[in-house]
Amino acid sequence: MSAAVAPPCLPALALLLWAVCEAVVGMPAEEQCVYLDSAQHLDTVGLSQDGDVVIGALINVYILPETLDLSFTKHSWISTLSNNVCVCFLSFFHSFQESxxxxxxxxVFAVEEINRNPSLLPGVRLGYRIMDSCTRLPFSLRAALSMISGGNGTCETTRPVKLIIGDPSSTQSLILSKTLSPFNVPMISYLATCSCLSNKREYPNFFRTIxxxxYQARxxxxxxxxxxxxWVGAVVADNxxxxxxxxxxxxxxxxxGICLAFVRxxxxxxxAKDVARAVSAVMASSARVILxxxxxxxxxxxxxxxxxxxVTDRLFLASxxxxxxxxxxxxxQLYTIAQGTLGVAIRSAPIPGFDKHLQQLHPSRxxxxxxxxxxxxRTFGCNPFWNSSAGSQSSLPPCRGTESLKGVQNGVTDVSNLRVTYTAYLAVYAAAHALHSLLACTATNSSDPSVTPGCSSPNNITPEQVLEHxxxxxxxxxxxxxxxxxxxxTPAVYDLVNWQRGPGGTLQYVLIGRVEGSQLIINDSAISWPGSSDKVPVSVCTALCPPGTRKAIKKGLPVCCFDCLPCAEGExxxxTGSSxxxxxxxxxxSNSLRNACIPREVEYLSFNETMGITLTTVAVTGAITTAAVAVVFVYHxxxxxxxxxxxxxxxMxxxxxxxCFLCSLIFVGQPSTWSCRVQQAAFGISFVLCISCILVKTIVVLVAFRSSRPGSAGLMKWFGPGQQRGSVLFFTSIQVIICAVWLSLSPPLPQRNFGIQGSKVILECMVGSVVxxxxxLGYIGxxxxVCFLLAFFARKLPDNFNEAKFITFxxxxxxxxxxxxxxxxxxxxGKYSVAVEVFAILASSFGLLVCIFxxxxxxxxxxxxNNTKKFLMGKTQ
Structure with a gap:
């Protein structure tokens, strides 16, 4: 492909031809100059006007066919172009663009305005040379080189341009900027929007009025x-x-959190092939918004x-x-599918007098x-130059000469919303002001009346000077x-438009907002969504997680595709959409739905619950039973x-x-500072008093039987009632001292325990000091x-009623x-630990009460x- 295309579109071809013509100066051009470019007619496609300074411009009126002939069985399409310009393959009614x-x-209108303006470039007449780039690089590059070299498709030369306005294509602007940069030829594009062109190190000669x-992507x-x-799909030009x-x-x-579902x-x-692939991707994707x-x-x-x-249920974001x-x-065909389209549009601005200029256009001028x-x-279906060589190949009938664009509505005459047209208009004015500065022009309204309006000579200016200015x-x-x-x-200023159904069902775009810098202003109520719905379309890979859940990214998928997992307990x-x-x-x-936090339930061993009532009843029963036994003993x-x-x-x-029975009641109920301190002390001292009494009783049994042996008659007097009471007091006082030290140094205190049962806060007594x-507990144990060992040794002592046996049990x-x-x-x-302790107190207390009494x-x-001394002493062996 490249070998076939290269010969007719060498970038420096125009310069070479110019050099050939220069080499034969002094000889008749028609006899000595040979123009070697077989596509010389391309230089005549467009419009031009000579001037003191000529501004070049590139537009893309024609587009090339969608599919090129790659069979290589004939000359390349560039070299076979006929005088019908770059669209010889198609009818130009199909490829010709009006905008x-x-x-x-x-x-042209801007140049004519400037030439009439006495304050801008006074005395300097601007010219222009506007050529068609045919929406393809070979033509745009050839046209640009032709303009800067002064070539015009013949051996004659024209004034080289000092600046080029264009190209409208970003891709072509990239290549043109790289090509023209060594010559310091500045470019001002009115439509190339690629962000890559903002790199001034790579493209120092590139400017734009759009x-x-x-900013558009933002x-x-x-x-x-x-x-x-x-979840947004994207269909973009492959450039x-x-x-x-x-x-x-x-x-x-x-x-x-915004992802691209696909890019085609x-x-x-x-x-044709790319469109088919793109449409298949749109149909297969769940994305409802397509960029x-x-x-x-x-x-x-x-x-x-x-x-x-x-496919009709998609919303398009239009560039x-x-x-x-x-x-x-x-x-x-597009009325249904394109309805609701949201677009970013170049800011619209009026050009005063431009409508009259367009209405006055006529081929004769x-x-x-x-x-x-x-x-x-295209407009009138006739050939305006039927009697000239320009129209010799046209099959259309000749025009009458009275045709006029007044009243005609098409892409050329419609000035209701000038967007790209205005940026092109601004580009000419930017070039004119740069030249005005370069030529040190003075206007007629100068404050110094002695200064003569005018500019310095433009004959020797260079593109480099224009670039700097x-x-x-x-x-x-x-x-x-x-x-x-x-x-x-230039600063970012956009209009935001929405495609809506107009009268008769046709489509029209409606202004719904604007963009100024980074500020986005949208009138939501003015938007008509696809299907004439008043609801914003939903375009997500996964619906937003409801309250009470969180997003969990799916492995291998974009972050927009996720699972919704319920929050854990306590979270x-x-x-909506929490991550x-x-x-x-x-x-x-957290409540059952995990979407709010509620106060925790305070839990403790209460008198009002079944467990508390049961333990309290057992404790009271034990205390009453003990009291009843005491009454029986007192009575007998x-x-x-x-x-x-x-x-x-x-x-005792x-x-x-x-x-012991009664101290267990202190463990039931809401813990407080005094109850936490009293319960452990009461428990420890009560049980030590109880065990001390049993221990002394056991010792008494052993001493009593020991004293009955020969030579041991005086043993009992050393362990009489006074010693017995003293022993109980001694053993108990040790526990009292331990409890006093414990309560004074690190006493038990009520505490809220949040870590045991999630939804409940356990109100419990912390021991304070584990030691x-x-x-x-250790002292009681x-x-x-000791008591168990002594009772065990005394269990077989002879007696009809041996108390040591019951103490052992x-x-x-x-x-x-x-x-x-x-x-x-x-x-x-939580409270069950308290219940376990109360149960242990009651169980051990009942065990002592039952086994002994x-x-x-x-x-x-x-x-x-049997309640006689004879019965009790009946067995002596």
Whole structure:
């Protein structure tokens, strides 16, 4: 392909031809000059006017066919171009575009205005040379080199241009800027929006009167965020304009939760295949919002294919190149699918007097304007130059000469919304002001009347000088707005449009907002959504997670595709689309829906609950039973069985057991500072008093039997009632001291426990000092172990009623209960640990009461005949 195309479009061809003509100066051009370029007719496609300084311009009136002949069986399409310009393959009624003709006329109108203006470039007449780039690089590059070299398609030369306005294509502007940069030829594009052209190091000679795509992409990202579209498809032109625009969109949406569902490209030479792929991607995707950055001709093919496949429920975000396209708006096939389209449009501005200029256009005024001739043929169906060589090949009938554009409505005469036309108009004025500064012009309204208005000679100015002065351009437009270049760029100003159904069902775009810098202003109520719905379309990969859940990214998928997981206990999310759950404050817990925090339920062993009532009933029962046993013992205190079992110690034991039963009640109820301190001390002292009494009783039994042996008669006097009471007091005082030290140094205190049961806060007594609590329990265990051992040794002492045997059983039960208490207490959560301790107190207390006193009460109450000294001493062996 490249080998076939290269010969007729060498970039330096025009310069070479100019050199050949210069080499034969002095000889008749028609005899000596040979123009070697077979496509010399391209230089005549456009319009031109000579002047002291000539401004070059590129427009894209014609477009090339969608598919090129790549068979290589004939000459390349460039070298076979006929005099019908670059569209010899197609009827130019299909490839001719009207809007660029209006852009060209805006440049002509601007030049004519400047030439009439005595304050701008006085005495200097501007000229122009506007050529068609045919929407393809070989033509734009050839045209640019032809303009800067002064070639005109013949051996004659014209004045070289000092500046080029264009190209409208970003891709072609990139290459032209690189090509012209070594010559310091400045370019002012009115439509190339690629953000890559903002790189002044790479493109130092590039300027533009239209905002960069970076601002357009940011605007679309802001709209997507505003309306909640997190899943967006993209169909873009396969060139710098489209690819870099979608890249800028991704940069703007980074970190915002907006993802691209797919990206499909459209390339002119394989448009049919690319459109099919793009439409398939749209149909297969769940994205309902499609970002489209492409030339409007390609967009028309894409939308038409969607209509043929009955895809009508999509919303399109239109780039500035097609958001106001009259061609698309007037296409009846697109009325349904394109309704609701939101677009970013170049700011519209009026050009005073431009409508009259267009109405006065006539081929007779511009006989060499081939574009105007084609426009006339398309509009009026006649050949305006039937008797000239320009129209010799036309099959149309001759025009009458009375045809006029007045009253004609088409893409050339419509001045209701001048967008690209205005940027092209501004580009000419920017060039004029740069020349005005370069030529040190003085205006007629100068404050110094002695200064003669005029400019220095423009004959020796260079493109490099024009480039430097372009950087300093700063003027006020006819609309009163400040215009200046900031690193070759202009401030971002856009209109936001919405495609809506107009009268008769046709489409029209309606202004719904604007963009000024980074500020997005939208009138939501003015928007008509697809399907004439009043609801904003939903375009998400996954619906936003409801309150009470959080987003969990799916592995291998974009961040917009996620699962919604319920918040864990104690966490909540109270907004839609939350990416994380938050912990509730310590005093609160999440509700069942996990969308709010509610106060935790305060839990403790209460008198009002079943467990508390049961334990309280058992404790009171134990205390009453103990009191009843004491009454029985008091009533029968003179009987042998009461006297034989050391009645004084028995009454002390009954008193301590009653205290044990009653101290368990302190553990039930809401913990407070005093209850936390009293319960452990009361428990420890009561049980030590109880065990001390049993221990002393055991010792008394052993001493009593020991004293009955020969030589031991005086032993009992050393352990009389006084010593017994003293021993109980001594053993108990040790526990009192331990409790006093514990309560004074690190006493138990009530505490809210948030970590045991999630939805509940456990109100419990913390032991304060683990050492103190261990010493209390350890001391009780020590006394119980000693008592158990002594009772075990005395269990076989001869007697009909051996109390040591019952003490052994009671201590066995006591030790078993408290050994089982330790693991149960440690593993029980919250109030259940308190219940375990109360149960251990009650179980051990009942064990002592039953094992020691029930046998005695049985004899006293049910076997009174056995309540005699003879019976008690009946067995001596």
């Amino acid at each position: 660029p003709v209006q852009w060209a006329q805006a440049m 905002p960069s795509d970076a 605007t679309m990202a802001q709209m997507a965020k505003r309306f909640g579209w997190t 710098d304009y489209g690819l870099l625009a979608v890249q800028a969109f991704q940069e703007e949406t980074k970190g915002t 490209t459209l390339f002119r030479e394989r448009l 489209v950055f492409a030339w409007y001709v390609d967009v028309e093919v894409f939308l038409t294919e969607l209509v043929l496949r009955n 500035e190149i097609w958001s106001t396209s009259g061609r698309l708006l007037s296409n009846p 511009y006989p060499r304007d081939t574009l105007l001739r084609v426009l006339w043929e 372009l950087k300093l351009v700063n003027f006020t437009t006819q609309l009163g707005e400040k215009f200046y270049f900031q690193d070759g760029e 909540f999310s109270n907004i 994380e759950c938050h912990h509730c404050p310590p005093e609160f817990w 205190r003179q009987t042998p069985i009461v006297k034989a079992n050391n009645s004084e110690l028995s009454f 034991l009954l008193l301590s057991l009653k205290l 103190g609590f261990s010493l209390v 020590l006394l119980a172990a 009671s201590m066995l039960i006591f030790c078993a209960v408290w050994i089982a208490f330790v693991p149960a207490y440690v593993s029980s959560p 029930v046998p005695k009460c049985y004899i006293i109450l049910l076997r009174p005949e």
